Structure formats: structure tokens, C-alpha cells
Amino acid sequence: MATIPDGWNLDDSGKALARSFKFKDFSEAFAFLTRVALHAEKVDHHPEFTSVWNKVDFRLTSHDAGRVTERDVALAEAINALAERVSPAG
Amino acid sequence: MATIPDGWNLDDSGKALARSFKFKDFSEAFAFLTRVALHAEKVDHHPEFTSVWNKVDFRLTSHDAGRVTERDVALAEAINALAERVSPAG
Amino acid sequence: MATIPDGWNLDDSGKALARSFKFKDFSEAFAFLTRVALHAEKVDHHPEFTSVWNKVDFRLTSHDAGRVTERDVALAEAINALAERVSPAG
Amino acid sequence: MATIPDGWNLDDSGKALARSFKFKDFSEAFAFLTRVALHAEKVDHHPEFTSVWNKVDFRLTSHDAGRVTERDVALAEAINALAERVSPAG
Numbered sequence: 001m002a003t004i005p006d007g008w009n010l011d012d013s014g015k016a017l018a019r020s021f022k023f024k025d026f027s028e029a030f031a032f033l034t035r036v037a038l039h040a041e042k043v044d045h046h047p048e049f050t051s052v053w054n055k056v057d058f059r060l061t062s063h064d065a066g067r068v069t070e071r072d073v074a075l076a077e078a079i080n081a082l083a084e085r086v087s088p089a090g
Numbered sequence: 091m092a093t094i095p096d097g098w099n100l101d102d103s104g105k106a107l108a109r110s111f112k113f114k115d116f117s118e119a120f121a122f123l124t125r126v127a128l129h130a131e132k133v134d135h136h137p138e139f140t141s142v143w144n145k146v147d148f149r150l151t152s153h154d155a156g157r158v159t160e161r162d163v164a165l166a167e168a169i170n171a172l173a174e175r176v177s178p179a180g
Numbered sequence: 181m182a183t184i185p186d187g188w189n190l191d192d193s194g195k196a197l198a199r200s201f202k203f204k205d206f207s208e209a210f211a212f213l214t215r216v217a218l219h220a221e222k223v224d225h226h227p228e229f230t231s232v233w234n235k236v237d238f239r240l241t242s243h244d245a246g247r248v249t250e251r252d253v254a255l256a257e258a259i260n261a262l263a264e265r266v267s268p269a270g
Numbered sequence: 271m272a273t274i275p276d277g278w279n280l281d282d283s284g285k286a287l288a289r290s291f292k293f294k295d296f297s298e299a300f301a302f303l304t305r306v307a308l309h310a311e312k313v314d315h316h317p318e319f320t321s322v323w324n325k326v327d328f329r330l331t332s333h334d335a336g337r338v339t340e341r342d343v344a345l346a347e348a349i350n351a352l353a354e355r356v357s358p359a360g
Contacts, residue, residue: 026136027308028355030127031301034214037120038297041218046116050140085298117218118265121211124304128207128311175208206316210307217300226296230320 005076008060010068016048016061017068017076021083023054032056035082045071047079095166098150100158106138106151107158107166111173113144122146125172135161137169185256188240190248196228196241197248197256201263203234212236215262225251227259275346278330280338286318286331287338287346291353293324302326305352315341317349 004010004017011018023029033049033056040046048059058079060072094100094107101108113119123139123146130136138149148169150162184190184197191198203209213229213236220226228239238259240252274280274287281288293299303319303326310316318329328349330342 024355026127026131027305027352030124030308031305034120034124034304035297035301037116038218038221038300041116041222042224044222046143048140048142050138052138053136082297085294114265117215117262120218121215124214125207125211128210128308131308131312132314134312172207175204206307206311214304217296221296226323228320228322230318232318233316 003073005073005080007080008076011059015067016059017072018057018059019076019079020055020057023056026053029054029056032082035085036079039078039082040075043071043075043078045075047075093163095163095170097170098166101149105157106149107162108147108149109166109169110145110147113146116143119144119146122172125175126169129168129172130165133161133165133168135165137165183253185253185260187260188256191239195247196239197252198237198239199256199259200235200237203236206233209234209236212262215265216259219258219262220255223251223255223258225255227255273343275343275350277350278346281329285337286329287342288327288329289346289349290325290327293326296323299324299326302352305355306349309348309352310345313341313345313348315345317345 008017008019010016021029021032023032029051033051036047036049045062048061050057060075061067062069062071098107098109100106111119111122113122119141123141126137126139135152138151140147150165151157152159152161188197188199190196201209201212203212209231213231216227216229225242228241230237240255241247242249242251278287278289280286291299291302293302299321303321306317306319315332318331320327330345331337332339332341
């Protein structure tokens with residue numbers, strides 16, 4: 001299997017990649033989510049995400065395969081690249 | 091206490107209002123989230139939300155009070171009004 | 181050439197399709213723009229748009245061809261379909 | 271009158287502040303617009319904007335006053351602060 005991208009981990013189920021991001025405020029977090037949404041539509045692979053004000057938690061899995069696939073690894077890398085652009089706070 | 095808005099329930103903790111919405115697709119769900127985000131910034135009270143493709147789950151609580159307050163009830167009513175405008179699928 | 185989609189016109193230059201939409205308020209207009217943005221990224225063809233509160237004006241052209249192409253016609257049809265879903269006010 | 275914020279100019283009509291921003295790509299430009307939209311709803315003062323892929327042009331005026339007011343100056347400063355956070359390309 002491919003290397004797990006920087007900052008991500010397999011969650012407890014072993015079937016999803018997970019990572020949390022923390023931003024300066026809600027506005028910055030939501031703009032980041034908007035960029036992730038634009039990317040997800042483009043590649044037709046969508047993350048699960050939970051937002052609590054300035055925090056965003058992602059869970060990436062391939063529902064059809066029932067496990068982490070290359071598409072999730074690629075999505076995790078794309079999310080990392082977007083997060084770097086907006087300077088997450090933590 | 092105020093009446094719980096239509097479609098919402100107290101979650102298991104008893105400290106938050108919860109409701110799930112289902113839309114036609116990711117695009118419609120995310121546009122709805124954008125409207126909720128615009129409203130949340132305006133009233134400075136933000137929902138917790140989880141998105142899984144066309145589904146959005148909300149959890150509304152007042153962190154400072156540690157329980158559901160009038161602000162959560164008002165936010166739930168505002169979210170209901172926005173959802174009606176975009177014709178949720180279920 | 182293909183039929184011009186309902187509600188659209190060639191602008192004065194003859195090189196772009198144009199249409200204006202009016203919504204209930206800014207929030208509804210911006211959520212509609214978000215859906216158009218998600219679609220544009222997916223198909224890698226982006227409209228020019230101008231927003232003035234509840235109004236959105238589009239101008240669709242294919243910069244590489246210097247004229248209206250099938251891609252613009254398809255984008256105009258997609259924008260029409262999205263607008264119908266959010267019940268534009270005028 | 272207040273000082274015109276950095277990077278802004280009075281447009282030809284003399285009744286609006288104008289500034290153009292250029293970003294890395296459409297995604298970055300639209301995420302920036304989303305942040306501006308969230309701010310605009312919060313302060314209930316909305317910019318006119320035109321988007322052409324990675325470029326965004328703003329025009330700020332107070333329609334009720336028919337000229338630039340303190341609200342436009344404050345909005346221009348807020349837009350500048352948001353643009354700095356996302357590192358516009360030009």
C-alpha cells in the first residue's frame with residue numbers, strides 16, 4: 001500500500017484516513033472547506049468532514065471498496081496542499 | 091424552555107439539538123452549508139456539522155452555557171427556513 | 181451552431197453568452213454561485229460573473245477560441261438547471 | 271474624508287472604491303470570495319465583484335448615500351486583511 005500522507009492516520013476502524021486541522025477562525029476554516037469541496041467535485045471523490053468553528057476533521061474512505069484506496073491517499077495529499085496555502089493555525 | 095423546532099431532537103447528551111438533512115447531491119448539500127455558514131457568521135453562533143456527500147448532520151449547543159439555549163433554538167429555526175428554500179430530498 | 185439556451189443572449193460583442201439572475205437576497209445568490217463554481221471546476225470551464233447583492237450576471241465565452249463554443253452552451257444549460265433548483269426570484 | 275486603503279482607488283465615477291486581485295487559480299479566488307461574502311453578511315454591507323477565473327475586481331459604494339462612505343473604507347480594509355491571509359499571486 002501507498003505511504004500514508006503526512007499528518008494523516010488510519011482511524012480506529014482501519015478503514016479510513018483521518019486528520020484534524022485547526023484554523024484561525026470559522027471564516028478561514030470554511031474557506032478551506034470550500035476549496036476542498038471544489039477539489040472533491042473535480043475528482044468525484046468526497047471526504048467526510050466535521051466542522052466545529054475553527055476545527056475541521058476529515059475521514060477519507062472508499063465506500064465502494066470498504067477500505068482506504070489510492071483515491072483516498074491522493075485526496076489526503078490534495079487536502080494537505082490546500083491547507084498549506086491557507087496557513088492553518090495548528 | 092422554548093419549543094424544539096420541527097425536525098430537531100435533543101441528542102443523547104441532552105445538551106444539544108440535532109437534525110439530519112439529505113439533499114440531491116454534494117453540490118446541493120454544500121450550497122446549503124454555505125448559506126448556514128453565512129447566517130452563522132451574521133449571528134455569531136456556529137453549528138457543529140458533519141457532511142457525508144449529500145447528507146448533513148447538525149449539532150447545536152451553546153458551549154459557554156453547556157446546554158441548549160435560545161440561541162440554538164433560533165439557529166435551528168433559521169436552518170429549517172434555509173433548508174425549505176433548497177428543497178431537501180429527504 | 182447550437183441553439184442558445186433559454187434565457188441567454190449573445191452579448192454586444194457577439195462573442196459571449198450573457199444572462200442575469202435575480203435572487204431573494206445575497207445569501208441565496210452566493211449559494212447559487214457556489215454551485216456554479218463547483219460545476220465549473222468539475223468541467224474545467226469557468227464563467228465570468230458579476231455579483232451585486234441579489235443579482236448575478238454571467239458572461240460565457242471560450243477564451244482560446246475567441247467565441248461561443250459548445251462548452252459555453254453546455255455551461256449555460258447547466259447554470260439554468262442549477263437556478264431552477266434554487267427558485268430565483270426574477 | 272478618510273484615507274483610501276492601500277491598493278484601492280476611486281473609480282471613474284468618483285463614487286466607488288475599486289481594486290483588483292489576482293490569485294493562483296480559480297479555487298483560491300473563489301475561497302477568497304467566500305471569506306469576503308461571510309464578512310459582508312456579518313457587517314451587512316456587500317461589495318460588487320466581478321470574477322474572471324483567478325481575478326476578482328471589487329467596486330465598493332454606499333448605494334443609499336450615492337458615494338463612498340466610511341462603511342466602504344472599512345470594507346476595503348477588511349478585504350485587504352483577508353487577501354493577505356491567502357497570499358494573492360499578484
